[in-house]
Each structure stands twice: as structure tokens, then as C-alpha cells.
Amino acid sequence: MAGAGIPLSEASNGSMLRISGIEVQGVLRRRLLDLGFVVGNAVEVLRRSPLGDPIAFRVSNTTIALRREESSLIYGHLIGGEGA
Amino acid sequence: MESPHVIKGPDPMDSLLSAAKKLADKGAIRDEIVSGIYGVSAGICSDAVTYQDRKKLGSTYKLDRIVTSRLWGFPIMLAGLGLVFWITIAGANYPSGWLASLFGWIEGYLTAGFEAVNAPSWLHGVLVLGLYRGTSWVISVMLPPMLIFFPVFALLENFGYLPRVAFNMDRLFKKSGGHGKQALTMSMGFGCNAAAILSTRIIESPRERMLAILTNNFVPCNGRWPTLILLSSMFMVGAATTGALRTFSTALVLMGIVLIGITVTLTVSWVMSKTALRGVPTHYTLELPPYRRPQIWKTIVRSSKEKSLNVLTRAIIVAAPAGIITWVLGNVVVGGDSVLNHMAAFFDPFAQLLGMDGFIIMAFILGLPANEIVLPILLMGYMSSGAMVDVDGLGSIKDIFLSHGWTWLTALNMMLFSLLHYPCGTTLVNIYKETKSLKWAVLSAVIPLGIAITVTFAVAQIVRLLGWV
């Protein structure tokens, strides 16, 4: 999966990724695009909810929480951060 | 002059759409459009926005490390809830008493006035003992806690804490088939279920929205708070406790009630999502906005103004006629007893099974328009049934209850019934308007009622079986 990178849901807290692909369709894809989950954009993995999921991401200077169902379909390459 | 849209023939709109479809069938248009826009806005920002220190940007989120942490996330939520209750109970206690005394004092003058002009006693009964008393009870019991609860809650909301609650609790809602934002609509329910029904619009999927609508009632709203506070402080905390300890224990009991409500919410969501509302969870995105120091004074003034005004209007609109009706029912005598007593007697055997009495059930039935009036109706029912007690303050309310054979079980089951039973009339109307479905509106009354009956029945039987009362 060298081309696709790793799913955001697998990235550890504190890591920074550059989005390489979004394997979601339909309304959710639109919503994610609106929120800044756009290919090429940088995302930081902030933290997980006390119960393990959802995960909070920092994207375009805002914090967005996604469930595993969604974040596992967004792929990115590690570009740094504490978790790298 | 002909406007273009009166053209006859095949719908021009549809041909327009098919033309567009033909041009667009290369796919990925949406991504190109959005990345086009995104590129432009990123370009503008890189030209016009400079950051002194990018690290600083995340600083408003530092609090999240604690508030949503594995260790502290849930304890902080519970403590916050408890604190809000505690402030409400501690702060409302005295003003409620003062208001009750004030209204009682005015009532004395009203009665004297009626006597001075030799008004017929039925008129005095309808207007003073019915309308005036009903209204003034609603105000003195409801207004002080609401004046405290709403501003405190609004401060939490403006601070940005509620989305964190949704973030912390999402897993629970997901497991039960609901949407994480259900935590937000539930929070709105603490204020008013009817308003919370409208707030479920933030949940886009119809299935999950329906779950949120159906279960919103299990969060006690402002109309039920005072009943819960009053009953728990009178019956659920030991008689010996006083002052701060009493307030504290009352807050704990209320927390317990709310936790029961949350458990029932999750259970009902789970059952419904496995049966009538089956389906896969839809997508979920939740923004956690930066914390912002609320404008304390403005928030307090604004929310108290709006809430107090609403409580007063509601009191007059709903409580006044209900007060009159209750008084009339309590004073029209048929076959040697008042209609009210006949009704209470009719419900009594059933009510006893649930650990309550006929008057309580009747109060809940007559209280359908608004939960605020359940307690006043109950008191009026008791007082018109012979055991006349002078209510010159909140303290004597307990005596009224005790003289009608109340135990802590009666209080507990009335609280449980209040928590779980059907939502108020306004809420039901809103549910119907929002879902456009009579079936769901009816179900959202019947399901809670069924649960309320089952739970109170079970509690009553178990407690009696164990010989605790």
C-alpha cells in the first residue's frame, strides 16, 4: 500500500499526515471535503475519545472528530509529528 | 409577456438536467470543484494570513487533554452534571420558599377582598383556590430553579463543553445504534424536550434522528426538574440530614435519576435500532470548536430573561386553566363525592400496583399539556379531598403527602414515572410536525408510558416483596 499510505484510524496520536486518498463516496465524501479532508491537505491526529473512538483530528486549523468507519477510509502519508 | 417557465412540452428542467448529466459523466467533478475552491482559499490565506507561531493555534485545545482524557473524561462529566444540580438546588431552595410565602400572603388579601364584596364562594374557589393557586405554585416551584439552571447550562454551552460530551459518549451511542450528536440533543432536553425535538435536525440521517426523537423524553426537562428536586429532597435523603449535606444528597439522587434516564435512552435506542429502526449507522463528523470564555453577564441576563419569561407565559397559559379545571373537578359533587375523588378512586387500584395512588396517576393524565402542572394538580387534588392543609411554604407540602400515606416508595416511583412517562403535549405536537407521522408520534408516547409502567411496577413489587416499606 505504498501509494495509498496508511488509514488515518491507524495513525498514532500526535502524528501528522498528508492526505493521499479518500475512499468514501456520496454525501460523506462531500462533507469531508467541506471540512478540509482534501487530498494534499495536512492532518494531525490529536486524540482518541476516552472510549477509544472517535478520533479527533486537526485539519485546516479546526478540530473534527471522526468515527473509525470514516477515518479508516481516509489515507495519508506520515510527514512528521510526535507519533512518527 | 410570457415568462420562460410556461413553456409547454417535456419539462425543460428535466432536459436541462439530462444535458448536464451528459456533460458530467466523467465523474470526480465534485472533487475538482471543491479542490478548485479549496485551492483558491488556500491561496488567499497564504497571501493574506500570517501566523506568528503555529503552535499557539492549538493552545485553546489544551483543556481537551484533560476533559476528553481516558482517565478524567467521564469523572469530569459526572462532576460537572452534579455541580450544576447542586448549584440549582442550593440556590433555588430559599427563593422558592419566599415566593410561596409571598403568594400565600397575597392570597390572604385576595380572599379578604372576595369576602368584602360578598362574592359567591364558588367564584372565590374558581379564581383564587383554582386559578390563582395553580398559577402561583407553578411559578414559585418552577421559576427559581430555572433561573439558575438555564444560565449555568448556557455558560457551559457557550464555553464549548457540550461537543466534548458528545465526543466522549459517542462510542456508547454508536453501540446502541444512535448518532453521537444524540448526546447534544439530549443536553437540549434538559432545558425543554419540545425544543430538543427541533434540535434533532442536526442529525442528518432520518433513522438516527428518529432514535433521538423517540428517546429525548428520557432526559428530564424543566417541567419535571422541580418535581424531581422537591420529591428527592423531601423523601429520598434521610430526614436527619440538613443544610449542605442535604443539598449534596439531593444532587446525588438527581444524578442517579439522570443516569437511569441515560441508561434507558441507550437501551431503547439499542432495541429500536435492532428492530423497527434497523440500519447501518450513517456517517459522523463532529466539530470540536475552540473553548471560548463565555460572556458571563450577558449569558446570564439573556438566558434568565428568556427562560423566566417563558416559564411565566407557560404558567399562565397552561397552569391557569388546569388550576380551574382541577378545582371544579374537586368541588363538583356527584353521588356524595367529588368528581376528582371518583376519578382518583377509579385509578387507585392500578396506581397501587405501581406504588403510587390514584391522585398521582390522575395528575399525570391531567398534566399532559405541560409537566409543570403535574405537582400543583396533585397538591390541589389532595387538598380538595378533605385533608385541608394550609400551604404557607414548601415545608408543609411534605405534610400533605404524608397525610395521604406517602412513603419513600411513593416518591421514588413518582420520580421514576415522571422521568419515564410520555412527553408533554407540546413535545408530542412537535414530534408529529417533525416526523409527519402519526404512528411515530403515538409511539413516542406509548413506548415511554409502557416503560414507565413496567419500571414502577417492578420497583413497587420488589420493594414490597423485600418488605422495605
Add this chain to the structure above:
Amino acid sequence: MSHYTVAFAGNPNTGKSTLFNLLTGLRQHTGNWAGKTVITAEGEFTHNQHVYRAVDLPGTYSLYSNSADEEAARDYIIFEQPDVTLVVLDATSLERNLNLALQVLEITGRAVICINLIDEAKKLGIDINLKAISKRLGVPVVAISARNEIGIEALLNQLERVATGAFTGKPLQITYSEDIERGIAELIPLVEQTVGSRYPARWIALRLLDGDNSLLTSLKAHMRGSKRYETKEVAGHGVTACH
């Protein structure tokens, strides 16, 4: 003295409602429009003898009809054609917020961009060059802090300029990829022929390319005569006795 309508658009959590409340005070009520059951606040304010009817649109991330809220906001801007659309942006996350502004500008040039929470941004060390943004966008851009009442006067002055027509901007139009632009060029004549020139043809063409069926549904409803007057709901809808 004239009357103008101002629509407040913006992302959620941008302080849009704070600004709305600040301007309209308590002179507001809950209203709804165009047969939609979406509830929004309406109010009124006066500035330099002009009376403005303020309409608070639902907070949305975009106007691309991903949700009922977005459809409602979009329909209001397109069909009710307010004299000014005030786009409220969060200064601390401009990049994402600007997307909505750009979408609004594709529909109408009668817009004022209002960058809220500017004091918050300063605290975080964010410097925003308003002139540069205004130059790119082609409409007035004002930085304010609604909660601390900073920049409100300047905002109202710009609103007035746009409302009265003293300012006519040339709003930024995004140039898309060749394919999209070719599609738009082919569709525009068709759109104009079908829906007339009242509505922004380029934008409609773009949305149709994107397969936005809900826009078409709304257009149809509006072309069939102002259906909204029949479907208007009772004014009391949604005004609950408590809250």
C-alpha cells in the same frame, strides 16, 4: 429611509448568532421561509436611517446541499435574493471558512465578508491582511469581534454601501479545470433559456454539472409560481412554550 434585507450566512461556531443578537437585540422572532420547515431567527436593526431586516440562516459548512440546512441556506440566497448576504467567518480558521464565502460569491456579488473573532485571532498571533483579501474577493471585508463589539460600525457602513448600491463589486469567480469550464460554458445558455436571467446561471450550471438534484427540485418549485406562499407554515411553528 429604505428597507433592506440582510441574510447572515456562516459556518457553525463562528459567532454568527452573537453578531445577529448584537445587531437585532431582542427585536427578533423565530420565523421560517419558502415552505421549508427550517427555523431561523429574524430580526431588525437600523443604521443611518436605513432599516434592515436580518435573517439568520442556519450555520453551514457549504451550500452544496449535503443537508437540509444547507439546502435551506442556499435556497434563501438564490430565491429570496437578499439585498446583502453577510458572510460571517471565523478569523482563527479562515482557510476552511473562506470556502463558504467563495461559494456565496459565486451566487451573488451583493455580499459583505465579516471576519469575526478577530481579537481571538490576534491573541493566537494570527495577522490577517484585510485589504489583500478584499482585493481578491472583490467585495468589502471587515474584521470584527461581535462579543467585544469591535468593528461593528465599520461593518454596518459596508453593509450600507452594498445595500444601497453605492458599492458594486466584481466578485471573485473561480476558474475551474478545463473540463468543468467547458461544461459550464455549454450549459449556461440552456440554463438562461430555462430559468430566465433572474438566477445566477453560471452557478446553477456548475451545480447541475455536479449532479445537484435538490437544486433542480427547488428551482422547479419556484418556477411553478411562488408556491411558497401556499405552503407557508403557521407562524407559531417551532415556537415552543418552554425552551
